[in-house]
Amino acid sequence: MTDNQVIEPSPLRQLQMTQKSSLYDVYLNNLRYYPKSDAVLRTRDFILSHFPKDLEEQIVCLEFLYMNDFFDDLAIILSTHSINREIRQLYRILVERLNKETTKDYLDELKSLHYTHPSLHCLHLFTFVYSYHDRKVYTALDKYLDNCEQALHKVDEPLMYYYLNQRYQELLFHHYWKTDNSILASRHAYKMINTEVSPRKKSRMYHDLALCNLFNGYESSMESLAMSVKIAEGHGLVPFVTAIKNHTLPFISAFHRQTDGIVTSDPVEQAHLELARGKYEATREILQSMSSLTPFQESYLGLATKDSEMLRHSYQRFIRERGDHFFARVPLEYMKRIQS
Secondary structure (H helix, E strand, C coil): CCHHHHHCCCHHHHHHCCCCCHHHHHHHHHHHHCCHHHHHHHHHHHHHHCCCCCHHHHHHHHHHHHHCCCHHHHHHHHCCCCCCHHHHHHHHHHHHHCCCCCCHHHHHHHHHCCCCCHHHHHHHHHHHHHHHHHCCCCCHHHHHHHHHHHHHHCCCCHHHHHHHHHHHHHHHHHHHHHCCCHHHHHHHHHHHHCCCCCHHHHHHHHHHHHHHCHHHCHHHHHHHHHHHHHHHHHCCCHHHHHHHHHHHHHHHHHHCCCCCCCCCCCHHHHHHHHHHCCCHHHHHHHHHCCCCCCHHHHHHHHHHCCCHHHHHHHHHHHHHHHCCCCCCHHHHHHHHHHHC
16 A cells, blocks of 8 residues: 555545545645655645645645654644734644653643544544553543544545544454453554554554553563664654663563563662562662552562562552553563462
8 A cells, every 4th residue: 555545535435524634635746746754744844834824724735744743843833923812822732741750730621622623633532642641640541531532433525534543443442452452452453553654653553562562472572672662763753762761671571571681770660670689689789779659569569578568559559549450460460479
């Protein structure tokens, strides 16, 4: 399938579309005649030199910039007077989320907004899910998923539908991942990976897929993680590569007790590595010095102290506090190690 065919809606969806932005035609034409990376840049240049006044066109332009990681351009446009107020509100929240911790005030602001435009309404619902996900409250996926699907079906512009459908596939991945259905989660991950997504999103999806494969074996996780690092390094995503090497790589390596040559500056994952190496006293020293423990840290300390009750409590916290049925399996696996 060619790049331009990827963004075209199915024949059935086309019958339901009542709008078609000029940006869709421009991008579709660019994809026909140029490599994807060039087509994206040419389309971005078109937006910056021909920014529209029409509401529908503005929405699609901002979504294109957001989904292709042109965040600096997006921030500049959001600061101008020519942008629709409702669009500015929502995309400003989305951009701020990239660099700020999600707070209660953030959630309250989201709840105060209301949109009748189909694309903005759909994106607003997605943003609710993102905000809860950032706070590790994964039960929100269950609460909003049906509403997100219904809202998506009402989006009637093809390029906006394409990008919102990408977002929806990502939500489905996280839903099935956190409800411990890794097979369905992986299916939606590859739907994202095999579409026209930015390097940042593709690298992130491979990263999450590596974690989703945690219980399928060390090699399965590392294969996806290696792809994530390769893409991130190839596109200069230095902070993300650093985070992978300091957090995700040692986490997976420690869980599978494959720790040769693995180092980290993260004290928690250092404790996890010491645990995997059988240095329980070192693990206890690091974790017992902390004022409070996350469910992960509590599970590490539970194994280091051979405390089955602590591991049971960690399991309950994963379920009760986060709605995370996938990582709730970590303390259960560590309980098996105590009993073996």
